[in-house]
Amino acid sequence: MSSSDYKFEGWLGLDPSAAQGKMQWGEYEPKPWEETDVDIKITHCGICGSDLHTLRSGWGPTNYPCCVGHEIVGTVVRVGSKAEGGLKVGDRVGVGAQSDSCLGRKGGDCEACASGMENYCQKLHVGTYNGVYLNGGKSYGGYALYHRAPSHFVVKIPDALSSAEAAPMLCGGVTTYTPLKHHGVGPGKTVGIIGLGGLGHFGVMWAKALKADKVVVISRTSAKKEDALKMGADDFIATGEEADWAKKHASTLDVIVCTVSSSSMPLMQYLSLLRFDGTFVQVGAPEDGLPTIQQFPLIFKRLNITGSVIGSPSDIREMLQLAVDQKVKPWIEEIPMKDANRAIMDMDAGKPRYRYVLYNEKPGVSRL
Helix, strand or coil: CCCHHCCCCEEEEHHHHHCCCCCCCCCCCCCCCCCEEEEEEEEEEEEHHHHHHCCCCCCCCCCEEEECCCCEEEEEEECCCCCCCCCCCCCCEEEEEEEECCCCCCCCCCCHCCCCCCHHHHCCCECCCCCCCCCCCCCCCCCCCCCEEEHEEEEEECCCHHHHHHHHHHHHHHHHHHHHHEEEEEEECEEEEECCCHHHHHHHHHHHHHHCEEEEECCCCCCCHHHHHHHHCEEEEEECCCCHHHCCCCEEEEEEECCCCCCCCCCHHHHHHEEEEEEEEECCCCCCCCCCCCHHHHHHHHEEEEEEECCCHHHHHHHHHHHHHHHCCCEEEEEEHHHHHHHHHHHHHCCCCCCCEEEECCCCCCCC
8 A cells, every 4th residue: 555545634733722622634744755664544542641731832832733642553554665673564553652763863872772762862852743853754643544653663562452452551651661660660669659640540550560569549639549449559648638648658658650740749748758769750741840849858868859751662562561461451431533622621621531542433444
């Protein structure tokens, strides 16, 4: 199949009002074809909080028109002669939040890419949408019918995972999996997950899959406590309902992954929950930054405050295999692609329990 047999069409944000459910369906020009690329017929695309930040230019000016969506699953319909990974037409594949990196193409050596950490490339980190490739083409995401991507960032989906389950793992899943893995979560570790949303619910399930001794969910209210326990959490702290919660649970956690995007969160109280040499990992990205940090808790408990961003293609493959081995299944709701505008408004209102996945209903697109 050649690209002349199909059109690249999708939901386009034309200005910040797109985040208010005003995306418009239209045709767009994908990146100029290179023989390292593949084209994918999209069957599913997860909705991520990043989509809303980008649609409304929350993290900086967006390069409109923009088609968001970076949790893409579909079927390969075209493969370049220099494509990596043994990809072939008909393969079921996925693309996460990153679509390209320097991989040595911009001159000199990139330590991150050479180490298999393309997600930390400092020379050419191209997002799956709202980015610009080395050949000058724009990146357009997965609220669409087709997607073109460099093959290095395309991963095969294991047969044991449904497309709808795999899609939200490609960003939301790997964003919480990689810091848990990197910071040694496993037997003997007690883990805190702040916020039980799309990211947080993955954090709970990955921590359990990695065999952490104890997983504690930290949220403002107890509204999601029952869900957290069903996901595998061992304890739940409702900060808005439990008096002296920080004092009561002080020095009980080894690692905290914070998925909250808020400049007003009680950061210093969260830090008090960590044991000596404990690690606080921020993965939520508030548009107005983080709260002020007091130095003494860091000094007297030798705490580590760090961050983490998505995952590399190898991280994604490893995570998908863990999902198969440990039977990790996200809590998802599938929504027709035609209803994407309604879905992003519901997402902004905090309605998902816990991840929305769009699926294409167009003739010839199978719902796997």
